[in-house]
Amino acid sequence: MNQLTEEERKEIIESPPIGTWSLMLIVSLSMVAGWLFLYYGVFLPRGMIN
Amino acid sequence: MHIDPLEKKWAQIVLAICALFVGIIMIDALFHSVNAPSNVETINSATLHLSEEFAEDNLGVQIDDKGDITIRMVAGRYSFLPKKIAVPAETKLTFRWVSIDVLHGVHIPMTNMSTMIVPGFVAEIETSFPKPGNYPVLCNEYCGLGHDHMWSKIDVVEKDQWVKPQITSKEGDTK
Numbered sequence: 001m002n003q004l005t006e007e008e009r010k011e012i013i014e015s016p017p018i019g020t021w022s023l024m025l026i027v028s029l030s031m032v033a034g035w036l037f038l039y040y041g042v043f044l045p046r047g048m049i050n
Numbered sequence: 051m052h053i054d055p056l057e058k059k060w061a062q063i064v065l066a067i068c069a070l071f072v073g074i075i076m077i078d079a080l081f082h083s084v085n086a087p088s089n090v091e092t093i094n095s096a097t098l099h100l101s102e103e104f105a106e107d108n109l110g111v112q113i114d115d116k117g118d119i120t121i122r123m124v125a126g127r128y129s130f131l132p133k134k135i136a137v138p139a140e141t142k143l144t145f146r147w148v149s150i151d152v153l154h155g156v157h158i159p160m161t162n163m164s165t166m167i168v169p170g171f172v173a174e175i176e177t178s179f180p181k182p183g184n185y186p187v188l189c190n191e192y193c194g195l196g197h198d199h200m201w202s203k204i205d206v207v208e209k210d211q212w213v214k215p216q217i218t219s220k221e222g223d224t225k
Contacts, residue, residue, distance in 0.1 A: 017056060020056060024059065024060065024063060028063050028067060031067065032067060032070070035071060039074065043162065044078075044084070045180060046160065046161050046162045046180065047161060047162055047177050047178040047179055047180050048082070048083060048084060048142070048162075048176070048177060048178055049084060049085070049086075049087065049162040049163075049175065049176070049177050050083050050084070050085050050087060050175070050176040050177070
């Protein structure tokens with residue numbers, strides 16, 4: 001990192017954090033998919049509860 | 051207070067996901083009767099055998115003149131009574147559980163039946179079993195040295211193969 005020029009460093013800092021967004025997307029979608037599967041795929045088919 | 055834009059995004063996503071889950075649960079609770087069981091009804095655990103509803107002859111599966119099926123079961127160290135019952139699949143069933151001694155729990159694996167049986171209270175749950183089969187009934191609250199051996203069985207049979215018991219009154223057969 002020390003070999004970066006000032007311009008390169010600035011470009012990196014100002015560029016959008018694509019990695020973080022991807023991670024957010026993957027984590028969020030996985031969580032939603034897992035929850036929906038357990039709710040609609042496991043819990044509800046086992047019968048009503050009241 | 052400064053909040054980093056990325057943190058804001060995280061917070062928004064987390065809140066949106068929570069709102070989605072809560073929304074789905076609320077819709078099912080309000081429109082499809084999927085609720086956490088909540089029945090507050092007291093009973094004297096020491097005199098269950100003298101009570102009309104949980105007298106020995108009244109335990110097990112009963113069907114009233116409206117066709118509603120009620121299953122009354124007693125939990126006591128270290129057994130559920132009756133030991134074996136048969137119920138129809140895909141039918142609304144009302145379970146009423148009581149304890150004669152200490153705190154017990156009931157869990158029927160692969161179904162949504164799971165509740166605590168608190169001495170002095172009647173645990174009532176409405177549920178249905180979509181899939182026919184033999185299900186174990188297990189105690190899931192440690193109740194003493196014999197806890198591991200506390201179980202009974204429920205046979206869930208096809209609706210048309212289920213043999214109806216004698217029709218009784220809503221409160222059980224007290225004749």
